[in-house]
Amino acid sequence: MAILARGPGEVLARETVPTTTPEETLGALERILLGWRGEYDALGIASFGPVDLHPDSPTWGHIVTTAKPGWSGTDVAPRLRERIAVPVAFETDVNGAAIAEMQWGAGRGLRDFAYITVGTGVGVGLIANGLPTRGFLHSELGHVRVAQRAADEWAGVCPFHGACVEGLASGPAIKARVAPRAIETVAPDDPVWDSVGWALAQLCHVIVCAAAPGAIAIGGGVMERQPHLLERIQRMLVQSLSDYMPLPSGDYVRPPALGRDAGPLGAIALAMTARP
Numbered sequence: 001m002a003i004l005a006r007g008p009g010e011v012l013a014r015e016t017v018p019t020t021t022p023e024e025t026l027g028a029l030e031r032i033l034l035g036w037r038g039e040y041d042a043l044g045i046a047s048f049g050p051v052d053l054h055p056d057s058p059t060w061g062h063i064v065t066t067a068k069p070g071w072s073g074t075d076v077a078p079r080l081r082e083r084i085a086v087p088v089a090f091e092t093d094v095n096g097a098a099i100a101e102m103q104w105g106a107g108r109g110l111r112d113f114a115y116i117t118v119g120t121g122v123g124v125g126l127i128a129n130g131l132p133t134r135g136f137l138h139s140e141l142g143h144v145r146v147a148q149r150a151a152d153e154w155a156g157v158c159p160f161h162g163a164c165v166e167g168l169a170s171g172p173a174i175k176a177r178v179a180p181r182a183i184e185t186v187a188p189d190d191p192v193w194d195s196v197g198w199a200l201a202q203l204c205h206v207i208v209c210a211a212a213p214g215a216i217a218i219g220g221g222v223m224e225r226q227p228h229l230l231e232r233i234q235r236m237l238v239q240s241l242s243d244y245m246p247l248p249s250g251d252y253v254r255p256p257a258l259g260r261d262a263g264p265l266g267a268i269a270l271a272m273t274a275r276p
Contacts, residue, residue: 002032003264004039008104012039014264019048022074033084043088044270045077046096046263049123053090053138061090064137067159089274093117095132096266097256098125101217103269105257110214114207115256116142117220117263118200122166128211142166146202152195168199171222188228196222197229201236204253208237208245215248219256230255 004013013036017028033043050064061077077090091099098107098115107113107127115125122142126133133139143164148154156167157176167173171183174196178186186192204216223229234253241247256262 001264002029003267004036005265005268007268008258008261008265019068021070026074026076026079030080030083033080037084040271041086041276042271042274043080043084043086044096044267044272044274045080045088045090046093046266046270047076047090049092050137050140051076051090051092053092053134061088087274087276089270091132091266091270092123092125092138093263093266094123094125095127095138096125096270097219097258097262098127098132098217098266100258100262100265100269101256102127104265105262106217106254107215112211112213114211114213114216115262116200116203116216116218118169118171118218118222119220120171122170122200122203124203124207126207126211126213128213133211141203141207142170144203144206146199146206149195149198152198154195165199165203169196169203169222174222183225188226193226193229193232197232198236200229201233201240204233204237205240208241208247212245215251216253217256217262218253219259219262223255224260227255 002015005011015032017025019025052059052062052064054060063071063074063076065072077088081088094115094117098113101107101115102110102113111130113127117123124139124141126139143161143166145161145164156163157173158164158167161167174183178192230253258265
């Protein structure tokens with residue numbers, strides 16, 4: 001999606017662009033941005049990954065290795081920067097969403113915050129002391145292997161790690177697990193949701209133990225369609241921690257206040273950091 005905005009209360013335009021081939025998708029984005037020329041002075045890019053975020057790297061702004069066919073090695077940020085000729089900020093989509101939620105939504109007032117998206121994949125935007133975490137790459141916490149529930153030995157669907165969180169709790173994982181039923185027909189009290197909730201609670205357990213953020217927001221298509229999961233995840237997280245680390249009071253695991261706009265507004269929050 002391309003969005004022209006100054007914040008959640010001032011969205012001037014938006015356009016949806018299908019993710020097909022790199023040339024088709026980036027070409028369409030270029031045409032939209034050129035059409036908006038004069039309306040903006042910086043560009044924020046919140047991209048699916050993994051991506052190279054190191055400014056001094058020769059492949060900064062490129063998608064690294066991804067499961068999306070044809071996208072590995074794609075030059076995203078340098079191409080758009082050259083074509084559009086404005087300052088560019090480049091981040092992962094989930095880090096962008098986390099930054100937007102901290103600026104305008106569920107993470108306001110916090111300097112340590114995590115945003116989890118559960119949809120076709122599972123991604124985590126992790127902000128520590130006001131900044132996205134960095135190492136030789138950005139964090140990929142959706143691919144951690146976690147302890148499954150007792151007697152639950154399903155192999156998972158991740159092509160890289162099998163029963164990692166994404167392999168256990170993403171939309172494709174749930175679809176595979178409940179087949180031949182459609183996900184929409186699965187009742188909220190079906191046992192499958194305990195397995196999905198436990199995997200996501202274990203991911204939260206890892207995040208709490210690693211970074212102790214002030215709150216965790218969980219969004220994405222799966223959560224939008226299955227809102228009952230949120231309370232289950234909070235309860236299972238408390239159970240998993242076993243009073244070892246007392247969580248802050250209130251709704252520690254919460255929905256994103258920006259809803260499905262967390263991702264698009266992440267690009268706007270990033271553009272604000274790039275403005276001259």
